[in-house]
Amino acid sequence: MSTLYLVGTPIGNLEDMTFRAVRIMQEVDIIACEDTRVTGKLTHHYNIKTPLKSYHEHNKDRMTEVLVAMLKEGKSIALVSDAGLPLISDPGYELVNAVRDVGLTVITVPGPNAALTALMTSGLSSYSFLFNGFLPRKESEKYAKLNELMQQPHSILLYESPYRIKDTLMTIAKVDAERKVALARELTKRYEQVVTAPVNDLLTRLENDIPLKGEFVIVIDGQYEVKNVEQWWDALTINDHVNHYIAEGQSSKDAIKQVSVDRNMKKRDVYNSFHIQD
Known part of the structure; x- marks a missing residue:
């Protein structure tokens, strides 16, 4: 039965490849990967002869359709990233959803994560x-x-x-x-x-x-207790605070927005303080 496998690969040391990951990558019809040159080093190391296809941020919309069509034809595919677990800060969830939408199987083959x-x-x-x-x-x-x-x-x-x-x-x-x-x-x-x-x-x-x-x-480290942290801008007036960011090269609009975030104030209040003079 055609299946999309999400396969974890090493984050550095090639010896961290699992036996199952090697077997799956040998058995599938296609390996979809970010960079064929990077994955090619891994497949060469383990003597995996499976063809590679690029699947990355810039072609994912087109390639999702291509890969789903291949799965519907009865082929199986392994999706990998350059290093670690696919989909973690990498494209791929769109492909998973598309595969499930047509009633096909998705299986995870876990591995390292940085x-x-x-x-x-x-x-x-x-x-x-x-x-x-x-x-x-x-x-x-x-x-x-x-x-x-x-x-x-x-x-x-x-x-x-x-x-x-x-x-x-x-x-x-x-x-x-x-x-x-x-x-x-x-x-x-x-x-x-x-x-x-x-x-x-x-x-x-x-x-x-x-x-x-x-x-x-x-x-x-998390903030596990409430504490009053002294901020670098505590001694500044609101106007001086805005002018500090402007001096760093920000526009007045961006500076006002940043001050509102720093001081947990409404942007309108910072704007009024800066622009409305007594």
């Missing part, structure tokens, strides 16, 4: 956690999202590139400079590194003790 691997080794609480994948790139939106997440009594799991890790740690420090954070890089590989410390300490160790190489997982 976020959970980092949480396991971080030393931070693992009883409850929130996974948020990648943060917004725009600074004001990133700050707003982190400010929201870091008020929660759960560990926060994030992905970040080596090119943005420093900026993201600086934004975390704006929310709470003393919050304990774990940085995990090169997980399961030869130079695996997991460092847990207050975020300000991590910032001083970047580039020297912590090379900016490899994809990062960030684990942020």
Whole structure:
């Protein structure tokens, strides 16, 4: 019977491939993957001869129809990502829904996951956690999202590139400079590194003790008790607060929006304070 298999693959060390995953990838008719070059290294290592087809963010709409048609013809397909579990911060749920809509079978073949691997080794609480994948790139939106997440009594799991890790740690420090954070890089590989410390300490160790190489997982300790955290802008008036963001290059509209988020105020009230003079 034709089946869509969701197959977990190694996040670094190729020896983390399961016997079942190898067998399924050998038995299916097609392996749908993000990058055929990346998955090709894995299939070559395990002598898997199954043809590869690209399935990624930019072609998922067209390829979902193609793959569903193949399944309806009686073929079976394995969906994999470049590393770890498919669908986790990667496209694929649309394909799962489309396959189920036509009455065909979806089976999961579990495997490694970078976020959970980092949480396991971080030393931070693992009883409850929130996974948020990648943060917004725009600074004001990133700050707003982190400010929201870091008020929660759960560990926060994030992905970040080596090119943005420093900026993201600086934004975390704006929310709470003393919050304990774990940085995990090169997980399961030869130079695996997991460092847990207050975020300000991590910032001083970047580039020297912590090379900016490899994809990062960030684990942020939850806020488990209510506390009054002193904010950098507490001594500023609302107008000075807005002008601070304008001086950084934001438009007055964006600066007012950010101040409303910082101070948990209505945007209209910040606008009126800034624009209406006595």
